[in-house]
Amino acid sequence: MRTYLFQKEICLDVGLENLAQGIVHPTSTLLDSGANGIFIDQVWAEQIGLPLVKLDVSIPVYNVDGTLNAGGCIMHKCFFVVEYQGHRERVTAEATQLGKINLILDWTWLFKHNPEID
Structure with a gap:
């Protein structure tokens, strides 16, 4: 039996609409079937003017x-x-x-939308 390590990431081109503006x-998002949430790069979010809301409790990573x-x-x-x-x-x-x-989209987004991936 052989184990193969795949180096390819699955990315989609999406639009991210800033609701405040x-x-x-447009951006590329990583589909991560192992992620249990949707994540955005904080520096990029600040650069495009997304309002950040402070969490009541911080989450260790x-x-x-x-x-x-x-x-x-x-x-x-x-x-x-997300468009x-x-x-x-x-x-x-x-x-x-x-x-x-x-941006990282999680398994729930992947399951819900089931995009065709080439």
């Missing part, structure tokens, strides 16, 4: 090896509309440091 920002992430706890959330292939959906995302990607 009515402006749609752990790495795969169980150590605390150097980016710190999630302390904010924000609201926006994909003519469908619009208002979502709530937790703001954190994502690095090279602006």
Whole structure:
């Protein structure tokens, strides 16, 4: 039996509408069937003017090896509309440091929308 490590990420091009400004920002989003929430890069969210709402309780972020992430706890959330292939959906995302990607959509979004992936 062989185990293959796939290096390919599944990304979709979506529009993210800033509800406060009515402006749609195109971006690539990572589909992560293992994620249990929707996440947005906090720096990018601030750059496009998304209003951040402080959480009542911060959420610690752990790495795969169980150590605390150097980016710190999630302390904010924000609201926006995701547009994909003519469908619009208002979502709530937790703001954190994502690095090279602006947005991560979780398994519930993937299950609900079941996009065709080439």
